[in-house]
Amino acid sequence: MKSDIILAGVGGQGILSIAAAIGLAAASNRLFVKQSEVHGMSQRGGDVQSHLRISDRKIYSDLIPKGKADIIISVEPMEALRYLPWLSESGWIVSNSVPYVNIPSYPPAEEITAEIKKIRNSILFDAESVARDCGSVRSANMVILGAAAPFIGLPLTEIEKAVAGLFASKGEEVVKINLKAFRAGLTVTGRA
Amino acid sequence: MQKYILLGDEAIARAGVDAGISGMYAYPGTPSTEIMEYVQLLKNKGEVSISCEWSANEKSALETALGMSYTGKRAMAAMKHVGLNVAADAFINSAITGVNGGLLVVAADDPSMHSSQNEQDSRFYGKFAFVPVFEPSGQQEAYDMVFDAFELSEKYSVPVLIRITTRLAHSRAEVTSRRPHPQKQIRLPEDSSRFILMPAIARKRYKTVLGNYEKLKMENRLSKYNVFRDGHNRNLGIIACGLAWNYLMENFSDEQIPYPVLKISAYPFDKDIIMNITERCREILVLEEGYPFVEEQLRGILDDGRRIYGRMDGAIPRDGELTPDIVAKALGISTGSGPRVPDLVAPRPPSFCKGCGHADMFNAITEAMKPYPFNGVFSDIGCYTLAALPPYSAINSCVDMGASVTMAVGAADAGLHPSVAVIGDSTFTHSGMTGLLDAVVKNSNVTVIIADNQTTGMTGGQKSSGTGRLKDICTGLGVDHKHVRTIVPLRKNHEENVRIIREEIDFQGPSVIIASRECIQTAARRKKSENKSETEKDQS
Numbered sequence: 001m002k003s004d005i006i007l008a009g010v011g012g013q014g015i016l017s018i019a020a021a022i023g024l025a026a027a028s029n030r031l032f033v034k035q036s037e038v039h040g041m042s043q044r045g046g047d048v049q050s051h052l053r054i055s056d057r058k059i060y061s062d063l064i065p066k067g068k069a070d071i072i073i074s075v076e077p078m079e080a081l082r083y084l085p086w087l088s089e090s091g092w093i094v095s096n097s098v099p100y101v102n103i104p105s106y107p108p109a110e111e112i113t114a115e116i117k118k119i120r121n122s123i124l125f126d127a128e129s130v131a132r133d134c135g136s137v138r139s140a141n142m143v144i145l146g147a148a149a150p151f152i153g154l155p156l157t158e159i160e161k162a163v164a165g166l167f168a169s170k171g172e173e174v175v176k177i178n179l180k181a182f183r184a185g186l187t188v189t190g191r192a
Numbered sequence: 193m194q195k196y197i198l199l200g201d202e203a204i205a206r207a208g209v210d211a212g213i214s215g216m217y218a219y220p221g222t223p224s225t226e227i228m229e230y231v232q233l234l235k236n237k238g239e240v241s242i243s244c245e246w247s248a249n250e251k252s253a254l255e256t257a258l259g260m261s262y263t264g265k266r267a268m269a270a271m272k273h274v275g276l277n278v279a280a281d282a283f284i285n286s287a288i289t290g291v292n293g294g295l296l297v298v299a300a301d302d303p304s305m306h307s308s309q310n311e312q313d314s315r316f317y318g319k320f321a322f323v324p325v326f327e328p329s330g331q332q333e334a335y336d337m338v339f340d341a342f343e344l345s346e347k348y349s350v351p352v353l354i355r356i357t358t359r360l361a362h363s364r365a366e367v368t369s370r371r372p373h374p375q376k377q378i379r380l381p382e383d384s385s386r387f388i389l390m391p392a393i394a395r396k397r398y399k400t401v402l403g404n405y406e407k408l409k410m411e412n413r414l415s416k417y418n419v420f421r422d423g424h425n426r427n428l429g430i431i432a433c434g435l436a437w438n439y440l441m442e443n444f445s446d447e448q449i450p451y452p453v454l455k456i457s458a459y460p461f462d463k464d465i466i467m468n469i470t471e472r473c474r475e476i477l478v479l480e481e482g483y484p485f486v487e488e489q490l491r492g493i494l495d496d497g498r499r500i501y502g503r504m505d506g507a508i509p510r511d512g513e514l515t516p517d518i519v520a521k522a523l524g525i526s527t528g529s530g531p532r533v534p535d536l537v538a539p540r541p542p543s544f545c546k547g548c549g550h551a552d553m554f555n556a557i558t559e560a561m562k563p564y565p566f567n568g569v570f571s572d573i574g575c576y577t578l579a580a581l582p583p584y585s586a587i588n589s590c591v592d593m594g595a596s597v598t599m600a601v602g603a604a605d606a607g608l609h610p611s612v613a614v615i616g617d618s619t620f621t622h623s624g625m626t627g628l629l630d631a632v633v634k635n636s637n638v639t640v641i642i643a644d645n646q647t648t649g650m651t652g653g654q655k656s657s658g659t660g661r662l663k664d665i666c667t668g669l670g671v672d673h674k675h676v677r678t679i680v681p682l683r684k685n686h687e688e689n690v691r692i693i694r695e696e697i698d699f700q701g702p703s704v705i706i707a708s709r710e711c712i713q714t715a716a717r718r719k720k721s722e723n724k725s726e727t728e729k730d731q732s
Contacts, residue, residue: 033197037364041307061439062360068528
């Protein structure tokens with residue numbers, strides 16, 4: 001088993017929580033994990049990405065080679081496109097469709113949508129409104145994780161357990177909202 | 193033995209704690225910050241009793257670690273690569289004094305300059321100071337090396353440098369820990385005169401250091417971190433240093449590497465190790481993260497021997513960090529690529545957080561400067577450097593920690609007016625205070641604006657040594673108290689702030705304006721934890 005995942009977003013959008021949930025699930029499944037993160041200057045509203053690799057064999061490189069990513073999971077649509085060179089031919093894009101506009105040169109949203117739709121295996125949807133329905137727009141990252149979960153190659157129950165574990169220290173209510181968000185994301189893919 | 197998922201930084205910190213350090217000293221700097229933060233986390237959880245407050249700068253950190261080593265206890269100092277420049281005096285001379293308790297210096301290099309102003313390679317410092325260097329390829333190796341580095345440090349009475357780069361510092365993987373060592377007892381050095389580097393003593397010590405360096409080369413011949421693996425295809429031999437080893441292995445994950453390979457992770461190495469490759473192979477590929485450190489030594493100045501591929505002949509780009517794709521290309525392995533990035537994808541540089549006080553401060557500075565077509569706004573290293581980007585375009589320089597103040601003094605000497613320095617609170621106490629003293633002594637016509645967000649912001653909000661002390665520091669250094677002003681950078685104070693900045697620009701002599709407003713990131717975290725403890729109180 002081997003899954004190479006690129007997580008993409010803008011600094012502060014919570015891609016590291018997605019990475020942490022998948023990492024936890026992989027580790028409790030006795031898989032090898034490597035997860036490269038961006039810390040520092042880019043976290044101030046710049047583009048951020050994380051290379052997450054899970055495998056049943058030893059992983060050497062912390063970085064995924066180009067053309068080898070099985071999934072690009074993105075919480076921002078333009079950021080999903082930034083990492084296309086890493087996507088494998090059979091790879092999936094799962095992305096939030098709501099733009100995060102903090103630069104003047106942000107392209108028109110419909111052009112971004114058109115570019116993502118050009119990728120055969122893509123799921124693009126408004127994760128923020130799904131998250132809002134679950135109780136907090138801040139759980140949009142868990143909605144996206146839910147939508148991507150079937151492509152990761154880990155048992156869904158394990159990922160769900162990891163989501164619960166990740167937010168356990170923040171209280172029952174937060175766990176409940178994030179689990180709901182995760183399951184709602186899962187349903188989106190189920191329908192697609 | 194326990195299993196953890198740790199960043200490279202955290203693996204080093206965990207290992208330091210498990211190897212029995214009594215002190216961890218550091219100044220925050222990407223990508224090294226999480227080393228200290230992890231030790232502090234363990235301390236806050238009550239798991240360890242280790243001295244681990246942030247130091248004012250890297251020199252202070254390394255000297256404090258040396259002081260602890262003097263007493264016979266183990267200590268670590270951690271910094272980013274450019275921090276080692278600040279600590280260089282202490283680093284190079286600590287090699288001459290030698291250590292008593294084990295002393296590890298961790299330098300985290302940042303090739304590709306993800307969050308830095310250069311990509312200098314700290315391995316050169318090791319060679320420069322005659323200090324052994326360990327360069328781990330992975331998180332587990334980083335953990336294990338710390339134990340061996342302490343042993344080596346105590347065996348040869350020498351500080352040991354651990355050199356990592358961004359990708360290892362900020363990548364997580366599983367690490368299995370060892371049984372922790374107890375901390376050491378105080379045991380003063382038998383020959384403490386070696387810590388007195390007067391010329392007569394230093395000359396003797398230097399000979400010892402030179403002799404030890406040769407012994408270290410022999411020691412590293414047997415190091416488990418320098419591994420030779422033979423291969424059947426001897427058309428090419430590969431030398432892979434530190435992290436580069438991973439990218440090499442990645443390209444052969446499904447098969448044996450056909451070429452003889454030498455992995456180097458312990459320096460200095462001697463000729464015999466290299467000869468494993470040179471005796472077998474006519475051509476050599478050198479893979480290393482950072483400068484062509486090993487490659488340059490192999491080539492020598494004449495470079496007229498065998499064919500060597502690496503960063504110096506363009507087989508690998510001369511600058512920037514390695515990737516598995518770059519290594520594949522150097523090996524002639526074809527690589528794939530997904531679709532190209534559509535043209536519409538725009539760059540998204542970092543920017544001030546929404547509601548950041550620095551933004552209001554720069555709006556005031558820019559307006560205050562309007563009447564002066566010839567002006568200099570010298571700035572420094574921190575979040576506020578982002579004011580270089582549009583829409584602010586408000587600063588003219590960012591060079592090294594503290595350079596804003598001294599460059600402003602130099603420009604004022606040349607006759608430039610206004611000559612303004614903009615420096616963060618943490619950067620000011622790191623390296624700005626001495627420059628301000630220069631300004632006071634020569635009555636320099638500069639205005640120093642301290643962007644006081646009461647934290648070390650860019651690295652994630654670490655404690656700032658100057659918090660609550662800035663005014664006293666400035667008047668203590670001799671700035672007239674009437675010209676140490678405080679403003680609150682909020683939009684509603686804009687007019688007043690512009691007026692105060694202009695008044696101090698017009699004042700002939702050194703003046704300081706402390707632009708004080710809590711970082712909105714730390715403020716948000718503080719409020720959250722206050723709310724949490726309120727709720728807990730309510731529930732109990």
